Amino acid sequence: MKIYFIRNSTLRYHVLLGVFGFLLGFALYCIGFADFGEVHRMFILDDLRMLLSFMGAVMLAAIGFLIVGRGHKIQAKPFHKGIIPGSSLFGLGWAITGACPAIAMAQLGGGSMPAIITALGILAGVWIFRKLQPRYFRWDTGSCDI
């Protein structure tokens, strides 16, 4: 199913990604993921509300994919050797900044100006990966190509 009334595929991608970005930012902020205090209380296992939100979302999406995704070939995410070190590094970053790549922008929207620094850090981190990948890592990250 596509937005057929927009013929130009470039514009269609802008509209689709824009709408989903808006809804995602709205939902993430309203759940509380953009609040460092809330995220920190989740990680010290003091307040599991957001963890339950996350798990519930995964379960709902699993049911959804089982129903509407049946018979479709969706990109697999197999295990590769970058997953454990990379994810651990990301966990460290999430714990100390309270942001994941999408949440940094939601934090900025909510008025926390320091999130600009986090976003610049993310850009720097991705740039460092770009430099390291062809020389040292060379593994297929299995990232979704959109």
Add this chain to the structure above:
Amino acid sequence: MTLFTMLFCFPSVVLADSTPAVLADLNTSDSLSDLFASLVGNSPVYWSWWLGAIALGVLTVSFWWFIRVPMVGSSSWQRIVDWREEHKRHLAEKDLHNVTQTNLMKVMMAETIAQFGEASVAQSGQSMGSAGRHETKFEAVKRAPWQAHITFLVMIGVGGLLASISLGTFDVRFDMGSDFVRLFGDGWAAWLVLFVGGICIGLGTRMAGGCTIGHGLSGLSRFQVGSLIGTGSFMMAAVLVSILLERLVP
């Protein structure tokens, strides 16, 4: 605006303190439900857990339904950082659009004649004639242009802005809240922590090939092994680091 308020603010207001109040009134010796209430009790500001779960779950599936690619987060940053390669690729794809099998054959034939002379293609020349009937157009793989990822990230910010206004928490401030100040202060060290943390996020998510969205939401819900290990790793690392921070900071 009224519709907007009804849609998004109404549920959170109504549901904000329904469960804890009921549990508090009961005041039973049922410690398990008390524990549950204290751990996942609704926040006075934010959505209750199940409303958030429905929102994120529906978004994850509908993103794939409309775009036919699982929802991503960190890939957007990658595409933006790689903008120069993206631009080159875009130009190459534009040229590819004009390539048909006959055109390609003609070019290859001219090249062969230039290299080996007319005689070398004299016999095979007959079979080439049929290529024109089944004209195959070479098509580039459909991908979002990299600028659309800027739109995506900016609109996440706009979504956060409208959400904070609707929840009444919008406030331009230059620290990350009381917990962050307690852990890292609010001087230059805090800014350094944010920058280094940002580098960890950017490098780590790209090494793992996914973030909370790519591995956590859209990978885990499709029972992918890599995503399960990835989500477990970053959750465990974040919990360990946070508990360690709490221990270290008096």
